[in-house]
Amino acid sequence: MSVTPLQALPLDLLRQRSSTKWRSYDDDVIPMFVAETDFPLAPAITAALHRAVEIGDTGYTPPRPGIDVDFAAYAQRMWGWTIGPSRIRWTGDVMMGVVEVLRAVTSPGDRVIVTPPVYPPFYDTVEEAGAVVERVPLIDDGERWSLDLAGIERAFSRGARAILLCNPHNPTGTVHSRESLADLARLAERYGASVVSDEIHAPLTHAPAVFTPFLDAAPEAAAVGYAVTSASKTYNLAGLKCAVIVTGSEETAAVVRSLPWEVEWRAGLFGVIANRAAFAAESDGWLASLLVALDDNRRLLAELLAEHLPLARYRLPDAGFLAWVDVSAYGWGDNPSPHIRREAKVALHHGPLFGEQGIGHVRINVGCAPEVLREAITRIGALARQG
Ligand SMILES: Cc1ncc(COP(=O)(O)O)c(C=O)c1O
Structure with a gap:
């Protein structure tokens, strides 16, 4: 039997949350930095x-x-x-x-x-x-x-x-x-x-x-x-x-x-x-549907990068909702995140904080609705095309 992907909450509701993800930047920024996810809680919780x-x-x-x-x-x-x-x-x-x-x-x-x-x-x-x-x-x-x-x-x-x-x-x-x-x-x-x-x-x-x-x-x-x-x-x-x-x-x-x-x-x-x-x-059924949503998103990210940021390097993670992406080919400096946040209004985690292997990298949280992921990568792609 196929499991339905868990649906993330709508953005207007998420913006009412008071956690770090939703209170660190203005509302015009899509937050994809800290490891919080956008799904409703498991009903038993x-x-x-x-x-x-x-x-x-x-x-x-x-x-x-x-x-x-x-x-x-x-x-x-x-x-x-x-x-x-x-x-x-x-x-x-x-x-x-x-x-x-x-x-x-x-x-x-x-x-x-x-x-x-x-x-x-x-x-x-x-x-x-x-x-x-x-x-x-x-x-x-x-x-x-x-x-x-x-x-x-x-x-x-x-x-x-x-x-x-x-x-x-x-x-x-x-x-x-x-x-x-x-x-x-x-x-x-x-x-x-x-x-x-x-x-x-x-x-x-x-x-x-x-x-x-x-x-x-x-x-x-x-x-x-x-x-x-x-x-x-x-x-x-x-x-x-x-x-x-x-x-x-x-x-x-x-x-x-x-x-x-x-x-x-x-x-x-x-x-x-x-x-x-x-x-x-x-709560096992909830987890199964979360995993389907996250599996869809890690694959969607590969498609979106191929379309909008073809020079980015990304491998499907075996686990989790965090994607490690090398965007050094775009010339946004050792730490591309601040530039992307300022110019494309997408907040990503800073690669170099993870160690020198993170130079030119960003970490993207894909624990969100597919539309949000699409909008974020489209915005960054537009920035890349501006040169
Ligand atoms: C590998 C790892 N350990 C620990 C944590 C934080 O866990 P806690 O808030 O329970 O300390 C995170 C949060 O993203 C994590 O990715």
Whole structure:
């Protein structure tokens, strides 16, 4: 049975939202920078939040909020990944989980590997944890990006204590292969390093790509890995503040249990309520129709670029709603986004913030209506024709 694509909300309604996407620029700018999406919430989330508002359920997150059991069931359904609920803890958002785990597994001044081009807060987060960033860029063979396992091994052998993995990878949308994740797990184990795997984009993997949870990639992963994830990206719940931290062994679980209590207290109750509704089987149909809409849009973008910006270079992302596009051929400078925003009135994310591999690049959020995407690329195409 074919699944109908989820329809984005109309622009006049979206412009009433008060989030970053809709309050950073004037109304004549199409916002496609920050990773918020334009779809209606999954009905089960709307119902759960309505109910909470009706009864004033706005207090602290309880000691046993149930998100462990719900995420374990979701992971089993989505990826065949078996996790004991006792291996799941929670916090305010993915980056809070990442920083606290990094702080626990490194000492001040230790080096932590990141793999550019990568989600810009990764750099700050490593520093916030008191560590130092070591860059081992993804390998780009012109068709796909992949982890530079030899480079990562060199960094581990010179003393890097951890790697902050983006799995799937933002901004390229790469879903790392099970083999490369298994190799990474073995390397980390050999050198006594930790792997912190940010898996926030995982539910947005497009077939035929198959997402592999890092902790499930190889037996060695359980000893070295920490997965941090949330429903916040897929189900557009970033403002509600809730994420889960998953471990696979008694030792790593003990590390997470040893984090300050405050780490768990930072989870917002609305975030917990909304994440639980997202993880419920009742929301699977909504996710299926979201994935159809996003799959359509990532392909539509390829068509629109071919028509309006034929010199742009873009590869279909394996996962997510973010497109990594090289527009350097148009001569808009190292960071094309400000020029595009000023002249074409389309706000895109700044490529160079992701690392030097992002020079001449923009990141485009395609989590919107197809008409909005069409209008945005048409505007940028008109700018390109002006020369
Ligand atoms: C890879 C990645 N990690 C983390 C986040 C932010 O998640 P949170 O708001 O839960 O910290 C984003 C947001 O776009 C992201 O792309």
